[in-house]
Amino acid sequence: MSSPAILTPTESQRTPPSLVALLPGVALLFGIGIAGKLLQGALTLLHARYPHVFIPRIEYVLLAILLGLAVGNTVGVSERFRPGVATYELWLKLGIVLVGARFLLQDVLHIGGLSLLLVAVELALSLSVMTLLGRIFKLPPKLTSLLAIGSSICGVTAIMAAQGAIEPEEEDTSTAIAAILTLGAIALVTFPAIGHLLHMSQQGYGVWAGLAVDNTAESLVTGALYGQDAGRWAILVKTARSSFIGFVVLGYAVYWSSRGLAPGVQHKGLFLWQKFPKFILGFMAISVLATAGFFTTGQITSLSNLANWAFLPAFAGVGLRTNLRDLTGQGLRPLIVGILGEVFIACVTLALVYWSYSHGVAR
């Protein structure tokens, strides 16, 4: 792997950072996110004041990512800020839990049920296609497994979950992570453009982004770049997709263990529970409370606002952790396999979404 800065397992055995150690990085995340929001306000103001001058109208989501990219790829994220910047995942999950208030249970069951069906199709196709491409391009078998797991479920989280289960070479893990992050960065640019080109609805586009974009953070951002509603639907579908993580990782663990190349799985039920993304339960709990009328309309708006505040540092984190040098320095073959596989998955899931909406399966 190109990046020498990647933590080795020995380094990652360190004790968790204290709350004080998290502060600089958290402040950086919020600072960049708020700067993005202020910049959007400034651009809107300038646009209103000088209507004849071309001033681009850019959403804060994109501005926060661009600012994060600029900081991360110029001055870089120093050691002091890293523990706090890594909390972007916490803010992302907190936002997802809170946004549950915007979903009535019947929506969750309807779209969640539909997306489970679509996810099942997407899973079967992406696992087979990635495995086939990995063989054609003669990638190491465990790297192929990691790319298949990452592209079918939820990107980096799934790869990290599989790491302990199938024991790949460390370099394979790093390459798979870099390839998935590269593909996520490409999706941020291409998906909204395709969505606008095809005049997709907010819901249809959100379902597509949730199905086809691998990392939860990138999936949310890809959705939010198209619109706030699209972001919400992307979260719902992505959450349904993430719930499969345990089953897929378990399948691969059993496969590699049967070949004597990974430790055996003693308690499969416990394994599934350990790999299950538990923040989904928080999302469901808030959704149930909202459906039961526990919150007033004003309180649901307040919770939605808090979710947006939680997503703000997560957007900045996506920009900060994207290293443009890593995106090009990971070796060509894994990236080609990833791109070919992802283009295939994006096309198939787009066709599935269109089919669902044109046949009234989704509404």
Next chain:
Amino acid sequence: MAAPLEHTSSHLGSRINIDLVAIALGLALAALIRFNILPSIPF
């Protein structure tokens, strides 16, 4: 930088369990808003 941050966050996740912290924080904020202890913060 991409991967190290991911590794760190996963490391944090394995020790502290980010999912449970997110759920606890989310439910606590929901309760504070429900009982009008936390004012609405515009976005």
